[in-house]
Amino acid sequence: MxxxxxxxxxxxxxxxxxxxxxxxxxxxxxxxxxxxxxxxxxxxxxxxxxxxxxxxxxxxxxxxxxxxxxxxxxxxxxxxxxxxxxxxxxxxxxxxxxxxxxxxxxxxxxxxxxxxxxxxxxxxxxxxxxxxxxxxxxxxxxxxxxxxxxxxxxxxxxxxxxxxxxxxxxxxxxxxxxxxxxxxxxxxxxxxxxxxxxxxxxxxxxxIPTATVISPTISNWLVSTQGKDKNQLIYQLAKSCNPYLALIFANTKKRVDEIATYLGQQGLKVAKISGSLSPRDRKKTMRQIQNLDFQYVVATDLAARGIDIAGISHVINTELPADQEFFIHRVGRTGRNGLSGIAITLYEPGQEKEISELEKLGIKFAPKQFKNGELVTGYDRNRRAKREKTKQALEPTMVGLVKKQKKQHKPGYKKRIRAAIQKDERQKRRIKQREDMRQQRQKNREDHR
Known part of the structure; x- marks a missing residue:
């Protein structure tokens, strides 16, 4: 090399x-x-x-x-x-x-x-x-x-x-x-x-060709907004992921203002970047973000192409952008320089087509849902269609055997144990990564004094 x-x-x-x-x-x-x-x-x-x-x-x-x-x-x-x-x-x-x-x-x-x-x-x-x-x-x-x-x-x-x-x-x-x-x-x-x-x-x-449209170090999580208060859901996501630095995207300046205000009222340290800021305020805010004065930054799509902040561990898409390319640039703010990153995307009922179009680009979404105050593995949104397809593919005698096998085993105990171990390992990795990045940022500051 x-x-x-x-x-x-x-x-x-x-x-x-x-x-x-x-x-x-x-x-x-x-x-x-x-x-x-x-x-x-x-x-x-x-x-x-x-x-x-x-x-x-x-x-x-x-x-x-x-x-x-x-x-x-x-x-x-x-x-x-x-x-x-x-x-x-x-x-x-x-x-x-x-x-x-x-x-x-x-x-x-x-x-x-x-x-x-x-x-x-x-x-x-x-x-x-x-x-x-x-x-x-x-x-x-x-x-x-x-x-x-x-x-x-x-x-x-x-x-x-x-x-x-x-x-x-x-x-x-x-x-x-x-x-x-x-x-x-x-x-x-x-x-x-x-x-x-x-x-x-x-x-x-x-x-420069790439194997995928986004970095393979980025995990894409998909969360449905059905039946939920959207601002409250954004707050729950922001709070539960405990990021080193999270970039939260909205499609309009108005929504950026609304989300930033709501999160601030809940006690989070939030900055906002959009066209509504004066040049002086924009420069001041960027300096504060670079100094890690904020843990959350709410931004419009302009920020996806115009801001490069080291250490963004999470991206939250509060809504799908109209253009697929903006989605790619949003998500590309994390998972840089070989580091891992998490991109969480909220979608509404009726946006299945838009999600499917993104999947055609090679983006693999992991379904998630909120349960007991944390994000856990959710239901595959295509589960019904897949179930019908499986039923059609199996002969009647095989369907009966599958049902019989399901009755003979306690449901999901291996899966629960495996998920608990993986969750613990992920948590340890995130804690270590955040600590390493904080130490590195502090060292860089001391070197430039």
């Missing part, structure tokens, strides 16, 4: 990776980093949580001219949260450089005039931000983007969905002809292809 040393990275980059205990590249990093190092344009396609951010940051820093104080790299992200995440990852690497590296994060909701004034005196070497703000700074002739040699479009499919492709087009038009363009995305929609052809000359396209 390869290590980051095999990529011939600068010593300070290896130091930065060692500080966060990154020693072996993920599959996407192993394939993409050498391609970017050749200087050619690259399209990288892989699932969320695969390590795309470091896949482009590491070769970018490796080819950065630290002593040249001009714009060398422009990186766009479709949300403020994702831009902040990339900026923090870049900042973590830059702090180990023997020469100062000047970077700036330009996003909407911040003081544009002040940014323009600063740019008239000093140009950053690495520019990170949202497409709209970066385009504005270029249009005001403040950001000298024409010196850049590398342009990164992260989460390109989300950039398209949110209507930022025109901004990206305007930004790309300011770059030199020998630009290296790097596009990263979970999917490559057909509507994105004309843009790629326009700015990328024979790019290297690397698709």
């Amino acid at each position: 390869s290590t980051f040393k095999d990529f011939k990275l600068k010593p300070y980059i290896l130091q930065a990776l060692a500080a966060i205990h990154f020693y072996q590249p993920t599959p996407v990093q192993e394939k993409i980093i050498p391609l970017i190092a050749t200087g050619k344009s690259v399209v990288g396609q892989s699932q969320t949580g695969s390590g795309k951010t470091h896949a482009f940051l590491l070769p970018i820093f490796n080819q950065l001219r630290e002593k040249d104080h001009e714009v060398q790299v422009v990186i766009t992200a479709p949300s403020r949260e994702l831009a902040e995440q990339i900026y923090q990852a870049a900042e973590q690497i830059a702090q180990f450089s023997p020469d100062p590296i000047h970077m700036q994060n330009y996003v909407g909701g911040t003081d544009k005039q002040r940014q323009i004034e600063k740019l008239h005196h000093h140009q950053p070497q690495i520019v990170i931000g949202t497409p709209g703000r970066i385009r504005d700074l270029i249009a005001n002739q403040a950001l000298k983007s024409f010196t850049a040699k590398t342009f990164v479009v992260d989460e390109a499919d989300m950039t398209l969905d949110m209507g930022f492709l025109n901004d990206i087009d305007k930004i790309a038009a300011t770059f030199p002809a020998d630009l290296q363009m790097l596009v990263f995305s979970a999917t490559i929609p057909q509507k994105l292809e004309p843009f790629l052809r326009k700015y990328m000359n024979a790019p290297l396209i690397e698709e």
Whole structure:
């Protein structure tokens, strides 16, 4: 298995990776980093949580001219949260450089005039931000983007969905002809292809196949809301799972507000992330989440694509999203870097078709139900159909033998013992995992003081 040393990275980059205990590249990093190092344009396609951010940051820093104080790299992200995440990852690497590296994060909701004034005196070497703000700074002739040699479009499919492709087009038009363009995305929609052809000359396209659409380390639990108060059920789930950190998803800002308020009233430490927050409150909340001031975060789907928080042990889908892709991105917030994770999905009667469509993608749900204050194995929602099918498959004489055998044995005692042992083992593993993560987070804080 390869290590980051095999990529011939600068010593300070290896130091930065060692500080966060990154020693072996993920599959996407192993394939993409050498391609970017050749200087050619690259399209990288892989699932969320695969390590795309470091896949482009590491070769970018490796080819950065630290002593040249001009714009060398422009990186766009479709949300403020994702831009902040990339900026923090870049900042973590830059702090180990023997020469100062000047970077700036330009996003909407911040003081544009002040940014323009600063740019008239000093140009950053690495520019990170949202497409709209970066385009504005270029249009005001403040950001000298024409010196850049590398342009990164992260989460390109989300950039398209949110209507930022025109901004990206305007930004790309300011770059030199020998630009290296790097596009990263979970999917490559057909509507994105004309843009790629326009700015990328024979790019290297690397698709990292995955055995399943989500990480195999994630357990998917399915809970029916039939006959239950939904807010109370969400509270019971949140309380019973005792997460290291749980991300709770709702489809609308209104529901995020309702759920966060209800959980807070029940005494849980809850943060919320949605479009209703002001930029200042959003930044403050993200900082508090990173500091583990909250155990629960309630969010809209934007957070599924724009937030990367270490240590999310549980994801709770309070309702099914309209788009299957959003489900995948929600669940992909947990079970990262080889750690185990649990995704709990609530569904209502009448949503059988939506669940079946998700199962066709290879997602295996384990049915669960609340009993005596805890989640236990529930009934298979397709049990009646399966029972009828089995009855039809068996001859009448076999049906009689099966019934006779059932009467001869005490029902389920082996299953109960096995379930109790498995439950105890799972609990021990979760406790150890949470303790290890807390110790690691504390160590990281002390190392950076």
